[in-house]
Every structure is written in structure tokens, then in C-alpha cells.
Amino acid sequence: MTSSIPQAQPPPESPRLPLWRWRRNPLLRPADRLQGWIGLFLLVAVAAAAPAAMCAAGETAHRHYERIAHHQARVRHHVPAVLVHDVPRHPEPGSAEARETLYPAEVRFTDSGGHTRTAETAVEPGLSANSTVHIWADADGTPTDPPLEADRIRSRSMGWAALAGVAVVASGAAAYRLAGLALQRRNLEAWDRAWAETGPRWTTSVE
Known part of the structure; x- marks a missing residue:
């Protein structure tokens, strides 16, 4: 009785060290060197x-x-608007943080068509109701961001x-x-073909 040919196993992968494909190695395959050139080109x-x-x-x-x-x-242009409510004061008035902090507030303004509208914008802290601020509006008078x-x-x-x-x-x-x-797939296919030719020579017959 002839034992079955063992399944082909691919060779162990070479260590993943920098430039290992450029070192002299009798086991280095052409595909390995090609991959090295591809890596260098890329x-x-x-x-x-x-x-x-x-x-x-x-x-x-x-x-x-x-x-x-x-x-x-x-x-876009500036439109004068009036605060509807008081704006909270900053916990540290006069500080650098207070000068950079803005609070959302409701304002009332008149658009280009003469209609009174309300919107929400960011203003400095501590302003009282009915204070005048300026907001950005587009050609239709709709509040918008600055340019x-x-x-x-x-x-x-x-x-x-x-x-x-x-x-x-x-x-x-x-x-x-x-x-x-792609090169790995090509190597595995070549390995399978080589094993199919070499494997039968390694089998033994048992009577």
C-alpha cells in the first residue's frame, strides 16, 4: 500500500527585518528580490x-x-441689533479669558426688507438688555457667519x-x-507545482 502524499506546506516566511531582501541568501527567491525593488520604487x-x-x-x-x-x-454686511435680555457676566471680569469669552444671546434687528426679526448670536459677557451689537447678515438679511x-x-x-x-x-x-x-500567491502556486513533482519521491511503499 502506498501512503498518500502529504499536503504541501509553504516555506516559513523570512524575518521581517529592514532591507532583508537585499542581503545575500541562497534561499532568496526572485519574487522576494522583486518585492524589494517594488518597495524601493514605491x-x-x-x-x-x-x-x-x-x-x-x-x-x-x-x-x-x-x-x-x-x-x-x-x-455679507454688519447689521445693528439690540439685545433682548441681559448677558451673564464672566466670573473673572477684566481677565484675558473674559476678553476672549463670548456668550450666546438673543438679539432683535431689522432686515433689508424692513421686517423685525430675532436671532441668536455670540456677544461679549456683561452686556445689558437693549444694548446695541452688530451681527453679520447676508443679502436677504438672514444672520450668518462672518466672511x-x-x-x-x-x-x-x-x-x-x-x-x-x-x-x-x-x-x-x-x-x-x-x-x-500577488507575489505571495505566485510563490504558493510555484511551491504547489514543485511539491507535486517532488512529493511522490518521498513516499514509501508498505506491503
Whole structure:
């Protein structure tokens, strides 16, 4: 009786050390060296593409938000409004924190059509009812946010630049991972074919 051929087992994976695919090794497969070249190519490509993508994304976003800011500056304007209720006082009046703290308050104003409207806006602490404040409104008289300022444009542009850099790095890592999986599948198929030829020679016949 002839014993069955044992199932093929892939060779143990090489240690995941930096640049191990470039070391001299009699067991190094062509696919391992190819994966090393792919990794090197992707590393250089990502290093070159990431800064370029970040600059392009940052400049594009900056121009986009500048156009938005210019449009907002044309259609938005300050409107005088009157506080409906007293605004709470800050626990530390006169402090630096009090100067930077704003409280939500209900205000009453007249829109461009002559209609009296109410809205909620952020005002300084300690103001009394019937005090006059200014709010931002659009062409229809609807309360809105102020036009984009330079620091907000800059922060948003930097955010898009960082996102572009992360996208390039992630794409490079994904490409390397997919290439590694494809080469691993190819190695396993080659191993199965080699074992199918060699395995029968290792079997013994028992009568």
C-alpha cells in the first residue's frame, strides 16, 4: 500500500527585518528580490509625490477659499441689533479669558426688507438688555457667519494639504501590500507545482 502524499506546506516566511531582501541568501527567491525593488520604487515615488501633492492641494484649496471669502465679503454686511435680555457676566471680569469669552444671546434687528426679526448670536459677557451689537447678515438679511478670515483660510488649506499627503502615503502602502499579496500567491502556486513533482519521491511503499 502506498501512503498518500502529504499536503504541501509553504516555506516559513523570512524575518521581517529592514532591507532583508537585499542581503545575500541562497534561499532568496526572485519574487522576494522583486518585492524589494517594488518597495524601493514605491518609497522613492511616495517621497517625491507626497510634497508635490501637498503643495498642489494646499494652493488649490487656498485659492478656492479665497474666492469664497471675497464673495462673502461682497454679500455679507454688519447689521445693528439690540439685545433682548441681559448677558451673564464672566466670573473673572477684566481677565484675558473674559476678553476672549463670548456668550450666546438673543438679539432683535431689522432686515433689508424692513421686517423685525430675532436671532441668536455670540456677544461679549456683561452686556445689558437693549444694548446695541452688530451681527453679520447676508443679502436677504438672514444672520450668518462672518466672511472667512486669513487664519481660517490658512488652516483649512493646511488641512487639505495634510490630507493629500496622507492619501499619497496610504496609496503607496496599499500598492506595496497588493504587490506583496500577488507575489505571495505566485510563490504558493510555484511551491504547489514543485511539491507535486517532488512529493511522490518521498513516499514509501508498505506491503
